[in-house]
Amino acid sequence: MTRTAVITGGMSGLGAAAAARLAADGVRVLTLDLAEGADLHADVADPEAVRAAAAATGPIDILVNSAGIVGPNAPLWQVPADGWARTFAVNVTGTFNTCQA
Known part of the structure; x- marks a missing residue:
């Protein structure tokens, strides 16, 4: 039986490498x-979008959480609150959202 993997951030970088390896x-x-x-277009920071994507895939065997952004590159005291919030939402909450879905 073929296993199914979902790879967040799977179109570039480490996510694309993981996708190629698992496909091989x-x-x-x-x-x-x-x-x-x-294959699935969703923002991992959006729990509703992630749940909809999960519902569209059916059961999965492997989840690779590879989606991430660098965020603002500045001294901490110069990072705008919205830049910090977006980085945290993708890099941390996005992982939570996909695992939960």
């Missing part, structure tokens, strides 16, 4: 990303 091992890979060409 015969795993059915679904990429979840904001980038064009993703």
Whole structure:
């Protein structure tokens, strides 16, 4: 039986590398990303969008949480609150959202 993997941030970087590796091992890979060409288009920071994507995939065997952003590159006292919130939402809450879904 073929296993199914969902890889967040699967269209670039480490996510794309994980997708290629798992596909080479015969795993059915679904990429979840904001980038064009993703199998599932969703913002991991949006719990409703993640739940909808999860409902569309059915059962999965493997979840690779690879979505992430760098965020503002400045001394902490110069980072705007919305920049910090967005970085935290994608990099931390996004992982929570996908695991929970």
